[in-house]
Amino acid sequence: QQQVKQSPQSLIVQKGGISIINCAYENTAFDYFPWYQQFPGKGPALLIAIRPDVSEKKEGRFTISFNKSAKQFSLHIMDSQPGDSATYFCAANPHTGTASKLTFGTGTRLQVTL
C-alpha cells in the first residue's frame, strides 16, 4: 500500500508562477518529512525538510507547509524558474535519524515554461 500519496503526477507552471505539490500520509508514527529534487540522469537530492512540531518552513523560494491534524504537507515553489524543472518526491520517516528507511511518494514531474 502507498503510505505517502503525492499529487499531482505532473505539473506545468509558467516562469514566475507558484508551483504547489501536495502529499498525504497515513502513518501517525511519521515524524520527519523531507522533499527530494531529482534532475534527469541524477539521483535525488535533499531539498528541504520539516518536523511536525512546526507548521511551516521556508528556505529561499521553497516552503513546506505542514498540517498535522489533516496528515498533509505540501511544497510551494515561489517565483518558479526553468531551472526548477525536475521531479520532486515527498517522503516520510517514522524514526528520528533513520533516513535509510524513508518512504517516498510517487513523484511529481515539474516543468517550468518561459
Next chain:
Amino acid sequence: NAGVTQTPKFQVLKTGQSMTLQCAQDMNHEYMSWYRQDPGMGLRLIHYSVGAGITDQGEVPNGYNVSRSTTEDFPLRLLSAAPSQTSVYFCASSYSSNRGHNSPLHFGNGTRLTVT
C-alpha cells in the same frame, strides 16, 4: 570527495542471468540502502544496512540479495534476472540515528537495468 558511486551506469541482461550492482561511499556513513525507481511508483526500498555485517529487507526484497562486509561497500545481487526487475536502481547512504539528528540520504546517480 566522490560521495556515492554506482557502477555500472547501464546494463542489459537476459532473463535468468545474474549480476551484481556495485555501490561505494566515501563519507563514512553507517547507513546504506538500495531503492528501485519505476514510473508512477516513486522510489521503493529494496534492502538496507545499518552497519557492516547487518542487513535487512525493505519493501520489495524478493529477487535481490545484499551483503555489507565493509562500511564503504554495499553490493546488490540479482540472482536470476526477470523482466520485472527492469528499473533504475539507486544506492543511498546516510549517517546513523545515533548522531542525534535526521541525516539526509545521499544518492548515487543510479544504474539503469534492462532485462530482456
